[in-house]
C-alpha cells in the first residue's frame with residue numbers, strides 16, 4: 727500500500743483543440759458517473775501533457791468542469807525569453823496553465839539530440855516560474871543488451887542535480903523511468919525489471935540529495951503502459967505512478983488505467 731499515485735498522460739504531437747476538449751469532456755463524464763474523484767481525490771494525481779497550442783483552451787475547460795486534472799508541457803527552453811525561434815519558456819507555459827514539464831523525454835533526447843547538459847538546464851529553468859519538472863530517464867535497447875542500464879540511469883540522474891542549483895531542484899523530485907525500447911512499442915518492461923530500475927534510481931538519488939529526499943521522491947514507470955498491465959506496476963512498492971503515452975489518448979483506456987492506479991492506495 728502506498729500514498730498518492732501519480733498518473734501522467736503524454737499526448738505527444740496528437741490531438742487538436744477540438745480533440746483535446748472532447749477527451750476531457752468524455753473523461754469528465756466517466757469520472758462523474760462513478761464519482762471517481764469523489765472517492766479517490768486523495769489517492770491519485772492526474773496530469774495531462776497536451777501540445778502547447780491546446781493548453782490554454784484545455785485549461786479553461788478543466789476549470790469550467792472543475793475536474794482535478796493538472797496540465798503540463800512536453801518540453802521547454804531553458805532561457806526565460808529571447809531570440810529562440812520556435813521555443814517556449816517555462817514562464818510563458820506556466821502562464822498558459824501548465825504546472826509541470828517533462829524534461830529529457832527519450833524522444834527529445836533521441837530524435838532532437840538533447841544532451842544531459844541541455845536536460846539539466848531545462849530542469850533548473852522550470853523552477854524560475856514555479857513549474858515542476860518530471861525528469862525522464864531510460865536506457866536504449868542496445869545499452870540494455872550491453873548490460874549498461876545502471877550506468878546510463880546513473881549518469882542521466884547525476885547530470886541533473888547541480889550542487890549549486892536551486893534548493894527546490896532537490897526537493898519534491900519526480901523522475902520517470904522509461905526504457906527507450908519500451909516506448910511506443912507495445913513491449914513494456916516486466917514489472918520486476920521496472921521496479922528494480924526504479925529502486926536503483928532511488929538509490930542513486932539518495933547518494934545525491936540524501937535519503938530523506940530520495941524516499942520522498944516520486945518515481946514513475948513509463949513505456950507501453952495500458953489498462954491491462956497498469957496494476958502490475960502500481961503494485962510494486964518503489965513505483966509511485968505511471969507515465970502513459972499511446973494509451974492516454976483514449977479516454978476509456980485512460981480511465982481504466984486511473985482505476986488501476988487507485989486499487990492499491992491507502
Ligand code: PGA
Nearest residue numbers: 909910949950970971972
Ligand atoms: P507509450 O509512451 O506509453 O506510448 O509507450 C510513453 C511515453 O513516451 O511517455
